[in-house]
Amino acid sequence: MQNGPVQERSAYARESDGDLLVYMSMAKDDPAASRSAWEEFYSRHATYLYAVCFRAYGCLLGGEPGVCDLVADTFRRAYEHAGTFEDGGVTDSTRQRIRARAWLGRIAQRLVQSALRSRSRTPMRFLDQWEWQNLAQARPKAPKAGPQIKSVREALMALPEREQLVLRVTMQWYRPGELHQRLPNEVTSDLARTLQTTPENLRQIRRRALHKVEGLLRDAEAQTKKREERDG
Amino acid sequence: MTAKEGHSPEQSAGAESASAGIGEAAILLGWIVPTREEDVLCAERDLAAGPVTLPERLRDVKSVFEGMGQVLPKVEISRFVPDNPQVDAALARAAREAGRLTSEIEERMRCDRKAAEEEREKDGHGKDVR
Numbered sequence: 001m002q003n004g005p006v007q008e009r010s011a012y013a014r015e016s017d018g019d020l021l022v023y024m025s026m027a028k029d030d031p032a033a034s035r036s037a038w039e040e041f042y043s044r045h046a047t048y049l050y051a052v053c054f055r056a057y058g059c060l061l062g063g064e065p066g067v068c069d070l071v072a073d074t075f076r077r078a079y080e081h082a083g084t085f086e087d088g089g090v091t092d093s094t095r096q097r098i099r100a101r102a103w104l105g106r107i108a109q110r111l112v113q114s115a116l117r118s119r120s121r122t123p124m125r126f127l128d129q130w131e132w133q134n135l136a137q138a139r140p141k142a143p144k145a146g147p148q149i150k151s152v153r154e155a156l157m158a159l160p161e162r163e164q165l166v167l168r169v170t171m172q173w174y175r176p177g178e179l180h181q182r183l184p185n186e187v188t189s190d191l192a193r194t195l196q197t198t199p200e201n202l203r204q205i206r207r208r209a210l211h212k213v214e215g216l217l218r219d220a221e222a223q224t225k226k227r228e229e230r231d232g
Numbered sequence: 233m234t235a236k237e238g239h240s241p242e243q244s245a246g247a248e249s250a251s252a253g254i255g256e257a258a259i260l261l262g263w264i265v266p267t268r269e270e271d272v273l274c275a276e277r278d279l280a281a282g283p284v285t286l287p288e289r290l291r292d293v294k295s296v297f298e299g300m301g302q303v304l305p306k307v308e309i310s311r312f313v314p315d316n317p318q319v320d321a322a323l324a325r326a327a328r329e330a331g332r333l334t335s336e337i338e339e340r341m342r343c344d345r346k347a348a349e350e351e352r353e354k355d356g357h358g359k360d361v362r
Binding site for chain 2: 005035038039042043046047048050051052053055056057064068071072075076079095098099101102105106108109112152153156157167168171172174210213
């Protein structure tokens, strides 16, 4: 990636991400070091975070200005809560970079969830302590992108806009490894208002969309089976 | 919202299983920001296909830090603009190519901006205050 933040060569350029976060967490004892560490951290990850946030939330946040706010806010929270980052005993700098980016992603995701909950322009609440502790925890491993994922991807893109929107918002609460994905009531109500329908109809839309995807998956599976039988 | 209400356990199980599949596909589609290490790696590979340009506002590290002391405009969800894969691909390409935009993309960005401005003009109850 190129065209990142403009910054002079930092004294912290050789520090690992884990160490930068430790320096950042010492803002009270050494504000200058803390700030320099944050600047280095920002320089390393801002372009990445902007790119993934734009891809995920550009359409929900109104494009570039909203995504810029989200990225700035994410780094601000990362600075304020640097002490909650857990390096998991990882010393390899590449693994630390990936771990730090996953952590930044979790912060951004929580901020978007919070914004979705407070669309009625009530002040965005700060993340609770338990949420910060939860952010630090490792997540279940992601499955490999097999043919089933490819089929789901195709099915998702084929859904009507309304169903896509419902699933897209629902997916912001997707928790890997958990079966029941619950959308907060206030988000359900707000989304229903946006679509000029009722929360019950919204549930129907979601259910219908999920069944469509399920059906498409079954068809894809049956076709694969048939092909395998035919090919012996 | 769970898939518990008003339908059979088989339907629920099917919908929830589809939901999990959709969640994983949504990550691969980039609908969800990567929060697991494996997903970060995938995203990095996707992004390596071309350079990404950081908007002017985020390019000056020092001013972003100075801005942290102030009250940031809070993250707000604007009107949803459904994805158009072709426009999205062109937007991503334009971002990589330092902002050369076609008229279709400019129109999409104009609509995005207008929707965001309209949203900002509403009060806490969604009423227009202009």
